Amino acid sequence: MSDQTPILNAKDLSIFYGDNEAVKSISLPIFEKKITAIIGPSGCGKSTFLRSLNRMNDFIDGVSHHGEILYRDQDLYADSVDPVEARLRIGMVFQKANPFPKSIYRNIAWGPNINQLGGNLDLRVENALKQAALWDEVADRLDDSALNLSGGQQQRLCIARALAMEPEVILMDEPCSALDPISTLAIEDLIEELKAKYTIVIVTHNMQQAARVSDYTAFMENGVLVEFGETDQVFTRPKEKRTEEYVTGRFG
Amino acid sequence: MAELSAKKTRWNEWVLEKLFFFCAFVSVITTAAVIFILLEETLTFFETVPVLEFLTGTRWTPLLEPKHYGILPLVAGTMLIVMGAAIVALPIGVASAIFLSEYASHRARSIIKPILEILAGIPTVVYGYFALTFITPGLRVILPDTQIFNAASAAIVVGIMVLPMVASLCDDALRAVPASLRHGGYSLGATSFEVTTRIVVPAGLSGIFAAFVLAVSRAIGETMAVTLAAGATPNLTANPLESIQTMTAYIVQVSLGDTPSGSLTYQTLFAVASVLFVSTLMLNILGTWVMRRFREVYE
Numbered sequence: 222m223s224d225q226t227p228i229l230n231a232k233d234l235s236i237f238y239g240d241n242e243a244v245k246s247i248s249l250p251i252f253e254k255k256i257t258a259i260i261g262p263s264g265c266g267k268s269t270f271l272r273s274l275n276r277m278n279d280f281i282d283g284v285s286h287h288g289e290i291l292y293r294d295q296d297l298y299a300d301s302v303d304p305v306e307a308r309l310r311i312g313m314v315f316q317k318a319n320p321f322p323k324s325i326y327r328n329i330a331w332g333p334n335i336n337q338l339g340g341n342l343d344l345r346v347e348n349a350l351k352q353a354a355l356w357d358e359v360a361d362r363l364d365d366s367a368l369n370l371s372g373g374q375q376q377r378l379c380i381a382r383a384l385a386m387e388p389e390v391i392l393m394d395e396p397c398s399a400l401d402p403i404s405t406l407a408i409e410d411l412i413e414e415l416k417a418k419y420t421i422v423i424v425t426h427n428m429q430q431a432a433r434v435s436d437y438t439a440f441m442e443n444g445v446l447v448e449f450g451e452t453d454q455v456f457t458r459p460k461e462k463r464t465e466e467y468v469t470g471r472f473g
Numbered sequence: 474m475a476e477l478s479a480k481k482t483r484w485n486e487w488v489l490e491k492l493f494f495f496c497a498f499v500s501v502i503t504t505a506a507v508i509f510i511l512l513e514e515t516l517t518f519f520e521t522v523p524v525l526e527f528l529t530g531t532r533w534t535p536l537l538e539p540k541h542y543g544i545l546p547l548v549a550g551t552m553l554i555v556m557g558a559a560i561v562a563l564p565i566g567v568a569s570a571i572f573l574s575e576y577a578s579h580r581a582r583s584i585i586k587p588i589l590e591i592l593a594g595i596p597t598v599v600y601g602y603f604a605l606t607f608i609t610p611g612l613r614v615i616l617p618d619t620q621i622f623n624a625a626s627a628a629i630v631v632g633i634m635v636l637p638m639v640a641s642l643c644d645d646a647l648r649a650v651p652a653s654l655r656h657g658g659y660s661l662g663a664t665s666f667e668v669t670t671r672i673v674v675p676a677g678l679s680g681i682f683a684a685f686v687l688a689v690s691r692a693i694g695e696t697m698a699v700t701l702a703a704g705a706t707p708n709l710t711a712n713p714l715e716s717i718q719t720m721t722a723y724i725v726q727v728s729l730g731d732t733p734s735g736s737l738t739y740q741t742l743f744a745v746a747s748v749l750f751v752s753t754l755m756l757n758i759l760g761t762w763v764m765r766r767f768r769e770v771y772e
Binding site for chain 2: 275277282305306308309312313315317319320321322323331332335336379382383386
């Protein structure tokens with residue numbers, strides 16, 4: 222396994238919805254500029270875990286945490302940490318594309334604008350759209366409503382929106398689950414390319430997707446981290462029997 | 474296999490269907506009858522008073538000699554009430570809605586919402602009395618020139634009356650904005666205030682606008698409070714501290730008097746009511762049109 226220090230590091234992390242323990246003492250490192258896939262059956266807590274990495278669980282009533290998540294040695298849940306700033310550095314792409322009901326341009330410019338990131342805004346929008354492989358399709362209609370884009374384009378727009386913030390980490394919560402196979406491939410290609418600049422954590426139902434795009438894979442079941450390792454190893458020589466059964470499609 | 478039995482006539486189904494149809498039909502008939510009577514009497518009125526004189530005249534003295542039939546003073550009085558009420562109800566209503574939908578805890582919401590509904594359930598005559606005995610004396614302390622009956626006091630109380638409706642409709646509009654948009658905003662490093670003012674309110678804007686329109690429409694039609702608090706002086710003025718008369722208050726005044734049926738004065742009632750009816754109808758149509766459009770926004 223890698224000897225580099227992780228950019229995010231969950232240590233003995235448990236997450237509760239009220240009294241219900243959805244994530245059970247998980248310890249999982251997220252390595253810089255790598256793609257980490259989290260797989261597991263529905264309801265295993267993988268999305269809950271992902272949302273805890275940029276404090277999006279703050280918006281869900283009754284969620285509480287035990288243990289810690291270190292972001293470069295700083296506890297994300299420490300009282301002194303500003304969650305708004307944490308989300309600036311750790312961006313997110315959601316399961317269902319959620320473009321704002323605004324123009325394509327204003328969707329991308331929205332984040333940089335409110336956070337006064339400075340620089341040339343037009344250029345920032347263009348770069349983000351190029352990185353998200355959407356520029357060629359929308360360059361001549363930036364003022365059109367983002368809601369007129371197709372589902373796959375909307376999801377790439379949401380990726381571009383996250384990229385425009387130049388975050389260090391991008392969390393992706395089943396970003397392709399609502400997309401057709403062609404859009405899915407486009408986004409997987411995109412994720413590969415983004416690895417050069419960003420750290421990516423992707424939650425997915427699709428095992429082929431995890432195997433195709435990720436460097437590391439974590440397999441979760443019933444809130445427990447069953448196995449974590451390099452993707453090759455997890456898929457070809459899993460240490461745990463449950464992992465083997467899952468990745469070979471014998472259950473789930 | 475046995476053959477399917479012959480079709481039965483189910484009499485109870487038939488009777489119930491007709492009964493339900495009749496109930497639905499009653500409201501249609503009533504509306505049609507109201508419009509018919511309004512139109513008939515209004516047209517008779519216009520045989521004596523030219524439409525142009527009615528719509529552009531600046532003096533309204535149908536009960537005094539010399540008689541004048543210019544509706545503008547009543548329209549101006551109504552506008553004063555509407556604008557005053559809007560100034561009170563719209564900002565407070567939107568702010569309450571923002572609080573309720575974006576900031577209030579479940580507990581706070583469960584206390585405030587019912588209170589708003591109680592506010593909406595108070596009889597309007599109570600509001601009128603409240604204006605007369607509480608708001609007007611208060612105004613007169615601050616602005617001693619205020620007349621006993623004045624537009625400002627009535628406007629404030631009408632504003633308070635429509636406030637629950639504005640708050641509730643705006644709350645609905647804001648809550649209809651999907652949580653996923655808020656989360657999108659937060660994930661880009663926005664604060665609650667930025668998410669509220671730059672995503673949720675703009676996305677719910679057409680719903681908010683529809684609430685405004687319906688509130689204005691309700692303020693135009695409001696009768697009891699303005700009759701009690703605003704006075705009975707048709708007055709073409711922009712000064713809210715003076716006594717005025719609204720269209721609705723005029724109708725009350727004449728209806729309560731001993732105006733003989735069929736006289737010209739009697740017909741003014743219908744002419745004024747037609748103006749009222751047309752303005753609220755247009756506003757309601759505008760309001761529902763905007764509402765319907767805003768439902769399509771997120772699809």
